[in-house]
Amino acid sequence: MPRNKNGVSRRNVLKVTGGATAGLAVTGFANAKPSDRVRVNIGYTGESGRRAALDAASVVHHDFSFDAVTLEVPKRAITALEQRSEVRYVEEDGTMHAYAQTLPWGVDRVDADAAHDSGYTGSGADIAIIDTGIDASHPDLDNNLGSGTSYVGSSWDDDNGHGTHCAGIAAAEDNGQGVVGVAPEATLHAVKVLNSNGSGSYSDIAAGVEYVANQGWDVGSMSLGGSSGSSALKDAVSYAYDNGVFLATAAGNSGPCSNCVGYPAVYSECVAISSTNDSDGLSYFSSTGPEVELAAPGSSIYSTYYGDSYDTLSGTSMACPHVAGAAGILMGQLGYSNTGARSRLNNTAENLGLSSNQQGNGLLDVYSAI
Known part of the structure; x- marks a missing residue:
């Protein structure tokens, strides 16, 4: 599967980062209905990127030490987040499964x-x-x-x-x-x-x-x-x-x-x-x-x-x-x-x-x- 420079598959990335509008606001979304939310992993650069991500969050699941967070955010907040220069990626938090045993x-x-x-x-x-x-x-x-x-x-x-x-x-x-x-x-x-x-x-x-x-x-x-x-x-x-x-x-x-x-x-x-x-x-x-x-x-x-x-x-x-x-x-x-x-x-x-x-x-x- 093709991957971007950060090693993230195109299938899971919602949109490749690279926008230049660092000051675009992402506040005002936290009260969205549960049906309008999506669980995402967000990688950021610097405190301003972290704060922008957290401001958009309805629920915080993980706050990692490697400059990333896992959040529930409204779907409409994603575009604003991915356009910020200090946000490295926004990807859907997908799932993996245990390798099953095969009966030969x-x-x-x-x-x-x-x-x-x-x-x-x-x-x-x-x-x-x-x-x-x-x-x-x-x-x-x-x-x-x-x-x-x-x-x-x-x-x-x-x-x-x-x-x-x-x-x-x-x-x-x-x-x-x-x-x-x-x-x-x-x-x-x-x-x-x-x-x-x-x-x-x-x-x-x-x-x-x-x-x-x-x-x-x-x-x-x-x-x-x-x-x-x-x-x-x-x-x-x-x-x-x-x-x-x-x-x-x-x-x-x-x-x-x-x-x-x-x-x-x-x-x-x-x-x-x-x-x-x-x-x-x-x-x-x-x-x-x-x-x-x-x-x-x-x-x-x-x-x-x-x-x-x-x-x-x-x-x-x-x-x-x-x-x-x-x-x-x-x-x-x-x-x-x-x-x-x-x-x-x-x-x-x-x-x-x-x-x-x-x-x-x-x-x-x-x-x-x-």
Whole structure:
């Protein structure tokens, strides 16, 4: 919006100042009817400008220390005020509003909001985001952050954005701003195994999975993968699964294709998750195959991002933390084991009419699961 030299928008300024008739009287208006008054901000120069403004006022709301006042004045007084050389501006006292919290379409589609309304928010759950880290200062995540570790540097703070985006999908706070996640009262833990370019070694990822198991956390969310496997990583997911960790994993973004689920999602210990769009179709990029167990929203997902910001991303990476959040609710709040939560999510999934290679047992349905 165009602004004048004082930074005031043209839409709100009643008229740009600059008149030269400094002695024009503005008295005699204070007794105007309430319906004829308007609330304005007036900036002035010197005591004569202040006095001129106050003389026109029916009500004084603010008398600022920075040479401005907020007043109620009769509408007919405005012209006289704005023509005075010692009056810098006269603007209508407009309104601003709090930034509203957004319910992302994916959280809505899997009925997580209905679960929240029934009191199921993931309280008591520990969800590890095995990724690029988490932005520790993000206002939609900071109160839910627990601990973390890094295998690609000294800090688990996010320097890529991907991990923070996934964290918000799983468990962004229900705080009236930004977005809300599937499990908004779960505790998030950052396990940084991918560097600022989004890449990491098999061994670092295996170490991260082992770390999650050794901490006794409920869920490990892995929005990562590759086209070939690793014995060390297979051993790590087996170790974690045997120690009670629910492993949510992205199926991969190799679509359109068939039988192309990536690693580690192909491992039997992992829940492979495909991606859907807002029309309940398979996302064009989603990998498919017999290993797919569940589908979840992954196209154009709005969530938290590093640098205390928000962004819209697409991928099975975005589908994965929807399931991670749901598993957190079942395990942390309802006492399910990792195997019990897995069975429950599969048994309550919504059939979208897609093939089993595309949707597995169906679309995640959080409310039905609880």
